[in-house]
Amino acid sequence: GNATFVKTDSVRLLIDAGLSRKELAKRLESIGEDPDGIDAVLVTHEHNDHGAGLRMLVHELSIRAYLTRGTMRGLQTDTFEMNGSEIIPITPGVPFTIGDAEITPFAVPHDANEPTAFSISCQGLRITQLTDVGHLSDSVAAYLMGADCLILESNHDLEVLRVGPYPWILKQRLLGR
Numbered sequence: 001g002n003a004t005f006v007k008t009d010s011v012r013l014l015i016d017a018g019l020s021r022k023e024l025a026k027r028l029e030s031i032g033e034d035p036d037g038i039d040a041v042l043v044t045h046e047h048n049d050h051g052a053g054l055r056m057l058v059h060e061l062s063i064r065a066y067l068t069r070g071t072m073r074g075l076q077t078d079t080f081e082m083n084g085s086e087i088i089p090i091t092p093g094v095p096f097t098i099g100d101a102e103i104t105p106f107a108v109p110h111d112a113n114e115p116t117a118f119s120i121s122c123q124g125l126r127i128t129q130l131t132d133v134g135h136l137s138d139s140v141a142a143y144l145m146g147a148d149c150l151i152l153e154s155n156h157d158l159e160v161l162r163v164g165p166y167p168w169i170l171k172q173r174l175l176g177r
Contacts, residue, residue, distance in 0.1 A: 060083070068105070
């Protein structure tokens with residue numbers, strides 16, 4: 001599962017919620033953070049390893065979740081019990097602000113409903129995170145340039161894929177572009 005914690009002077013963010021509430025709490029506590037103090041979650045796309053924990057987070061905490069409309073459809077957020085939380089639609093390429101952080105979502109090539117990655121700027125620094133990208137397009141590369149911190153998910157292992165227990169259709173997809 002994926003969940004990246006980003007903290008500024010005024011806001012505590014998660015990029016993705018692909019972990020259970022219990023596992024997320026354990027990991028936040030291990031770095032001295034209050035697991036109930038998350039202000040917002042930025043969700044890149046609806047695949048389980050990125051969004052499966054969102055339903056529980058919006059139910060148990062009063063947070064804001066930022067997703068594209070495609071990701072909202074993929075996660076079926078209209079069925080979530082919100083309990084004071086809010087789901088806010090975003091558009092790739094259109095920046096928005098949470099506290100002292102300016103966040104720019106940008107479109108990435110991946111087999112999901114309107115997937116994004118995020119750049120977060122605060123106090124003159126920019127963090128960009130990129131996960132689950134099919135290939136590095138020129139438009140994605142442009143968003144990566146100039147980042148002070150670049151977080152990349154890199155777990156593509158051809159041998160593990162070939163011999164692993166994955167369905168043939170998934171193997172074909174992951175071996176493609």
